[in-house]
């Protein structure tokens with residue numbers, strides 16, 4: 001009699017990348033800031049091709065409040081549009097999670 005094969009666990013783990021972004025609960029601004037968009041420009045270093053641009057765009061889009069991300073590969077300029085101000089720290093975290101770094 002052969003023993004049952006029970007060592008084959010099928011837990012799917014995505015390496016290197018946290019898929020759970022804790023949604024930070026930011027209090028609503030009582031002052032009428034409805035439909036006000038904030039646009040900030042950053043410089044990301046380390047991007048070499050369209051795939052890099054995709055990764056950075058993906059991570060930044062996942063940041064709370066971000067509605068649009070425009071990346072210029074040649075200059076490394078990243079324009080982040082959000083419906084609420086996003087701190088540099090949040091942007092830096094997202095960029096580093098993608099595997100690149102913020103220039104300043």
Ligand SMILES: [Cu+2]
Pocket residue numbers: 047048049050051052053
């Ligand atoms: Cu690349």
